[in-house]
Amino acid sequence: MSHDTATIEDLHGHDSHGHGEHGHMPFLAHHFDDPEQQFDSGKLGMWLFLVTEVLFFSGMFCAYSIYRSLHPEVWTFASQFLNETLGAFNTGVLLFSSLSMAWGVRCAQLRQRTGLVVCLAITLGCAAMFLGIKAIEYTHKWDMGLLPAGSYESQFLPGAHHEGLSPWLYVLSFVPAACVVGFGGWYLWTLAKGQKRLSEVAGPLLVTALCYFVGVFIGIAFQNAEASAHAKHGADTHAADKPADGHSTADHSAIESHSSALASDESHEAPHGDTSKETSSEKSHASQTSLVGPAHRAPGDPTEAQVDQAGGAGLFFSIYYCMTGVHAVHILGGMLVLAWLLVRATKDHFNEQYFGPVDYVGLYWHLVDLIWIYLFPLLYLIK
Amino acid sequence: MLLADKNATFWFPPAASTFAEEIDWFFLMILYISIFFFVLVVGAMVWFAIKFRRRPGYEGDSTALHNNALEITWTVIPTLIVCWIFAQGVYGYVDMMRVPPDTLDINVTARKWDWSFQYPNGAISDKLHLPNNQAIRLRMRSEDVLHAFYVPAFRAKSDVVPGRVTVMWFKPILEGEYDLFCAEYCGDQHSEMIKRHGVVVHDTAGYEQWLVEAAKPPLNPIAHGFWLYERQGCKSCHSTVEGKTVVGPSFARSFGQTFKNSKGEDVKFDEQYVRQSVLEPQAQFREGFQKVSQMPSFQGKLKEDEITAITAFLQSMKDDAFLQAVADGELSEADKQGLGIADDAKAETPAAVTN
Amino acid sequence: MSAHGSNHSQTDSDNFLINSKGFLSWALTLDHKRIGLMYLVGVMSAFCLAGVLALILRTELLTPDKLFLTNQQYNQVFTLHGAIMVFLFIIPSVPAALGNFLVPVMLGAKDVAFPRLNLSSFYLWVVGAIFFLSAMLYTGLDTGWTFYTPYSTTTQGPVVAATMGVFVLGFSSIFTGLNFIVTINTMRPPGMAWFKMPLFLWATYATSIIQVLATPVLGITVLLLAAERMLHIGIFDPAYNGDPVTYQHFFWFYSHPAVYIMILPGMGIISELMSVHSHKSIFGYRFIAYSSIAIALFGFLVWGHHMFTSGMAEVTTIIFSALTFSVSIPSAIKVFNWLATMYKGTVQLNTPMCYSLSFIFLFTIGGLTGLWLGALSTDRPLHDTYFVVAHFHYVMVGGTLVGFLGGVFHWWPKMTGKMFSELWGKISCLLIFLGFNITFLPQFVLGSRGMPRRYARYVEEFQELHQWSTYGSYLLGIGLFVALGVVIHSLMRGKKAPPNPWGGATLEWQCSSPPPFYNFMSPPTVNDPYDYTPLEYHGPEQGWEYVHPAQQPVPQTHPVPAKS
Numbered sequence A: 001m002s003h004d005t006a007t008i009e010d011l012h013g014h015d016s017h018g019h020g021e022h023g024h025m026p027f028l029a030h031h032f033d034d035p036e037q038q039f040d041s042g043k044l045g046m047w048l049f050l051v052t053e054v055l056f057f058s059g060m061f062c063a064y065s066i067y068r069s070l071h072p073e074v075w076t077f078a079s080q081f082l083n084e085t086l087g088a089f090n091t092g093v094l095l096f097s098s099l100s101m102a103w104g105v106r107c108a109q110l111r112q113r114t115g116l117v118v119c120l121a122i123t124l125g126c127a128a129m130f131l132g133i134k135a136i137e138y139t140h141k142w143d144m145g146l147l148p149a150g151s152y153e154s155q156f157l158p159g160a161h162h163e164g165l166s167p168w169l170y171v172l173s174f175v176p177a178a179c180v181v182g183f184g185g186w187y188l189w190t191l192a193k194g195q196k197r198l199s200e201v202a203g204p205l206l207v208t209a210l211c212y213f214v215g216v217f218i219g220i221a222f223q224n225a226e227a228s229a230h231a232k233h234g235a236d237t238h239a240a241d242k243p244a245d246g247h248s249t250a251d252h253s254a255i256e257s258h259s260s261a262l263a264s265d266e267s268h269e270a271p272h273g274d275t276s277k278e279t280s281s282e283k284s285h286a287s288q289t290s291l292v293g294p295a296h297r298a299p300g301d302p303t304e305a306q307v308d309q310a311g312g313a314g315l316f317f318s319i320y321y322c323m324t325g326v327h328a329v330h331i332l333g334g335m336l337v338l339a340w341l342l343v344r345a346t347k348d349h350f351n352e353q354y355f356g357p358v359d360y361v362g363l364y365w366h367l368v369d370l371i372w373i374y375l376f377p378l379l380y381l382i383k
Numbered sequence B: 001m002l003l004a005d006k007n008a009t010f011w012f013p014p015a016a017s018t019f020a021e022e023i024d025w026f027f028l029m030i031l032y033i034s035i036f037f038f039v040l041v042v043g044a045m046v047w048f049a050i051k052f053r054r055r056p057g058y059e060g061d062s063t064a065l066h067n068n069a070l071e072i073t074w075t076v077i078p079t080l081i082v083c084w085i086f087a088q089g090v091y092g093y094v095d096m097m098r099v100p101p102d103t104l105d106i107n108v109t110a111r112k113w114d115w116s117f118q119y120p121n122g123a124i125s126d127k128l129h130l131p132n133n134q135a136i137r138l139r140m141r142s143e144d145v146l147h148a149f150y151v152p153a154f155r156a157k158s159d160v161v162p163g164r165v166t167v168m169w170f171k172p173i174l175e176g177e178y179d180l181f182c183a184e185y186c187g188d189q190h191s192e193m194i195k196r197h198g199v200v201v202h203d204t205a206g207y208e209q210w211l212v213e214a215a216k217p218p219l220n221p222i223a224h225g226f227w228l229y230e231r232q233g234c235k236s237c238h239s240t241v242e243g244k245t246v247v248g249p250s251f252a253r254s255f256g257q258t259f260k261n262s263k264g265e266d267v268k269f270d271e272q273y274v275r276q277s278v279l280e281p282q283a284q285f286r287e288g289f290q291k292v293s294q295m296p297s298f299q300g301k302l303k304e305d306e307i308t309a310i311t312a313f314l315q316s317m318k319d320d321a322f323l324q325a326v327a328d329g330e331l332s333e334a335d336k337q338g339l340g341i342a343d344d345a346k347a348e349t350p351a352a353v354t355n
Numbered sequence C: 001m002s003a004h005g006s007n008h009s010q011t012d013s014d015n016f017l018i019n020s021k022g023f024l025s026w027a028l029t030l031d032h033k034r035i036g037l038m039y040l041v042g043v044m045s046a047f048c049l050a051g052v053l054a055l056i057l058r059t060e061l062l063t064p065d066k067l068f069l070t071n072q073q074y075n076q077v078f079t080l081h082g083a084i085m086v087f088l089f090i091i092p093s094v095p096a097a098l099g100n101f102l103v104p105v106m107l108g109a110k111d112v113a114f115p116r117l118n119l120s121s122f123y124l125w126v127v128g129a130i131f132f133l134s135a136m137l138y139t140g141l142d143t144g145w146t147f148y149t150p151y152s153t154t155t156q157g158p159v160v161a162a163t164m165g166v167f168v169l170g171f172s173s174i175f176t177g178l179n180f181i182v183t184i185n186t187m188r189p190p191g192m193a194w195f196k197m198p199l200f201l202w203a204t205y206a207t208s209i210i211q212v213l214a215t216p217v218l219g220i221t222v223l224l225l226a227a228e229r230m231l232h233i234g235i236f237d238p239a240y241n242g243d244p245v246t247y248q249h250f251f252w253f254y255s256h257p258a259v260y261i262m263i264l265p266g267m268g269i270i271s272e273l274m275s276v277h278s279h280k281s282i283f284g285y286r287f288i289a290y291s292s293i294a295i296a297l298f299g300f301l302v303w304g305h306h307m308f309t310s311g312m313a314e315v316t317t318i319i320f321s322a323l324t325f326s327v328s329i330p331s332a333i334k335v336f337n338w339l340a341t342m343y344k345g346t347v348q349l350n351t352p353m354c355y356s357l358s359f360i361f362l363f364t365i366g367g368l369t370g371l372w373l374g375a376l377s378t379d380r381p382l383h384d385t386y387f388v389v390a391h392f393h394y395v396m397v398g399g400t401l402v403g404f405l406g407g408v409f410h411w412w413p414k415m416t417g418k419m420f421s422e423l424w425g426k427i428s429c430l431l432i433f434l435g436f437n438i439t440f441l442p443q444f445v446l447g448s449r450g451m452p453r454r455y456a457r458y459v460e461e462f463q464e465l466h467q468w469s470t471y472g473s474y475l476l477g478i479g480l481f482v483a484l485g486v487v488i489h490s491l492m493r494g495k496k497a498p499p500n501p502w503g504g505a506t507l508e509w510q511c512s513s514p515p516p517f518y519n520f521m522s523p524p525t526v527n528d529p530y531d532y533t534p535l536e537y538h539g540p541e542q543g544w545e546y547v548h549p550a551q552q553p554v555p556q557t558h559p560v561p562a563k564s
Helices: A002-013 A020-024 A035-070 A072-079 A084-109 A113-143 A167-193 A196-237 A249-259 A280-289 A312-346 A356-381 B002-006 B018-051 B068-097 B204-215 B221-231 B271-279 B304-318 B320-326 B333-339 B343-348 C023-027 C032-060 C071-107 C115-138 C159-186 C199-231 C244-278 C285-301 C314-342 C351-374 C376-382 C386-416 C422-448 C460-493
Strands: B104-111 B114-118 B128-131 B136-142 B147-151 B156-160 B166-170 B176-182 B195-202 B258-260 B266-268 C535-537 C544-546
Touching (some): A035 A072, A035 A312, A072 A312, A084 A113, A084 A196, A113 A167, A113 A196, A167 A196, B018 C376, B068 C351, B156 B166, B304 B320, C032 C115, C032 C460, C071 C159, C071 C199, C244 C285, C244 C386, C285 C314, C314 C351, C351 C386
Parallel strands (some): B104 B136, B128 B195
Antiparallel strands (some): B104 B114, B147 B176, B258 B266
């Protein structure tokens, strides 16, 4: 075994065939002639990879446009369930992370080691914050039954808000929490041992894990603010009757304010989600008023009759989860690569001649950001 | 059928619709063009391989040759030819897509793994009966997966896509019986969707006569039950031969038996069970059949008296003579007479069956 | 693998096959040549498996009724045959196996641009293959290789595992393509201008473009399909307002260009073989090179011709038909140029040349029968019948497989340093040629008489033609078996190969057989790849050698402008 490994080392490191000129550039791979060729190859490879990424997403963008053109009313209706404020905030977070990433590339080119570490840490933190906010958005929708078409069972309560935290949020937060504990412990250990370089890795990673929770709290704060705004609005327009269980006042007033308008749609079957939580009086409410826009519904918005509850809106959420889910996976993948860069940055691997990896990851990160720039208006904003 | 075979040629099945003439002619034109080019290419290849082969005393030239005129020639000529083929293909295609006025409309339902046809007077059949020299428009639906309606003799084919209504038309011009195939892969029994002589082209009078007959169900409940069995698609999954499993369990000698359902409970095959299985097929699975393709519900498709008729038919499936008669999947008039379930002899129905 | 002794230019320590030993030296190698050979073994094993399945299918079809397979078993076997052939054999055959070996050597580079990525793409292939095979052998996949919805979302088979296998294989394919594009763009040595590249590299470049641009769409398609099965996202399911035809569009957007992933490298091989074995500079170099790129680009615009009967809008259908015909022209140009290359040359009818002449014969039939299927009115009755089956087998087997075998025989001496038996090589070619035609010519008639594909049972009228086809397939199987025997015999007993046994002028023939670890001891002299004038035959021991260098060696540090 050890013999074989040695042989392989020999294979790759072996410079006996007129490649001795690489000796003073440890970063230059044996099959390249000079750093420039290596950098160009890497850069072209990265651009091609980004092309495949764009095409990968293009499949979903096509699905989006096909079904949007087939069922525009469903799209108009369903997109109002998305929280624009959180979406906009997340857009800002990602844009800022792109800035820090670009700055990091510059630091690598100028061989500013500390600057690079700080920039990478900020980028990682923003990514984690993005995911934290996304976790709030997701769990909120899962609670409301806004699921992909096959399991879609919404109460049709845009702006509805459940009291307390979703149990799903605890599930999603398990790994970040474990990261906080793990990186925290590691960080303290490196401080105790006085291992400066390792603490420069552990510190940013700890901050990253904490940033997830910052994102979660920001998300909760925004949602609570919105819920109270709705509640105020509902109280102004209607004498709210007390909800019997976990539904907030806001939900109920929304139901009430539209029950008269849609009382004729009784033929519609009541949705079955969350029935265990509901009292019988609420069920009868739901069966009469299962689909209405939010309290501030515009006159042109669709009504229940226009939207096929069985699958119409579910299809929107299928596409929403596919697109944002795959995007989130790309963020996660980006975070792993950023962490790898962080380790290499603390080892001072990058310099004026060799900054390729930082540059390539930067390109990738901007693409992930760019895709979000498209997702945000397409899913959240366009009515 | 004999007539149909006589009309077949080396390349084609009988030319039984107006499309056939145009398509067959075009097919042969492309064939001649292709043979010309094929002989040209392979001939040149063989000739060069012999004439310029390495041999003593022969010295070939190895320098580069270029001839732009030649390149342009062999680019332009094939281009012109494929342009013609394209245009001719579009011409025939547009003809196939433009449904003429005054068609006879027939609704087609495809399901795993059977076809059923519904005629303007409400008659339903499992073979497609058509009048000769009359443009036919099919409105096709699928109940489950993709299928494709394909009658080679008509040169007509169209996919049947679930969630869509597909329209196709053709005009038969030759009386006879033709095979109907499913041409889009649809699962286990895809090749059992062959309907041998599944398309019957009558003369106009014959068609009218058939149509009147087809719309009339038998009065005898047992015969009526079998009539429904043949037409409603039961046949494609449940056999009438004891122990023969097509997809679901066989109907032979089932009635009155007790069996285990998928939960291990005992269930009796009785009137109530038949009714439940027809309306809510997923309520009780027979043990061992949980994994097969699921039966569709007939809620809203069968009326109560029809369910009663099916029950009567299933009940008589324990009668040896009856089993014998339906073993081949058909129930002829002679069989009905013999069993005493023909409409004019329903008073003589055996007591064992009516119980 | 033991190459005893050495020729004048090489010692054992340089020979890439034996310069390091042990399992790990192969399993962890970053050498493109070893990765290429590992791919070669992998794809050939996949081919043998799928070939045996094909013989099982043909045997079942001897009779119209059941012979020994149930309907369901038949469906599983044809799914397995198609899926293995497409995903595990044809797509990686030429680009990954021969391409990996040849691209850097032909280019004059030391390795591909990303050797680690290259190795990982091989292991992704292995993982994909294991995933895929275990999924299919476990309970049996019965969807057909196309995974059409809604059947694939409702059947009991292990569709999710199989689609994940396809997903992983897709990454393997993307990484290979990406690697070749970058290699060809950035790793060309001084003097290797674009239009001095061998045509095999042009074909590989065009193939790589398709791999990089089309495969991601397959990735997202199978991902959505898996999500459809597990979460019922409804995009392809009419029960939730989705549409199965959308799936077909997504699927064929990849899978039609994939057809060109399969055939373009085969065409590249034939361009090399026709020129070398006719000892004649290639006729119309630029036309062949541009036609490869044209095929790659047009190939993206014609996917709709798989769906002429699925109910697309009329105008869309007509446009797809027009585009389909446009892609036939570049292929025709290639065939005419290959023929013109033979004209006035010195044709040596050895094994690789026999394969490449069979390629032209079979591919011409495959291409011409595409005319019926591209024309809208004749496609109606022929769609989804045996006519289509025969057509694409003529292209995929008669084209790609025969081209691949020709390429394997042509570069076998280079890869292994061993010659093979010419006589048995030619016999294998003849058997394959005859067996193939007897198998698939009757299927054109079956199709035009109306025999639909994917049928385990059929009506009696078709039996005679089916039997011809089955007997032909046995002959084809024997031919392939003989071909395998030839290469195995060559490994055991083959005579030592000279560096240039055929008289090729491309760079791989300048290095020893097999090449040294770094491919070239010193930067190679970049000549016109099809200039045979300075080569002279010195008997079977020495092969062909340069009598007077066409050009001075290029100094490494001063790139000179490309000019011959």
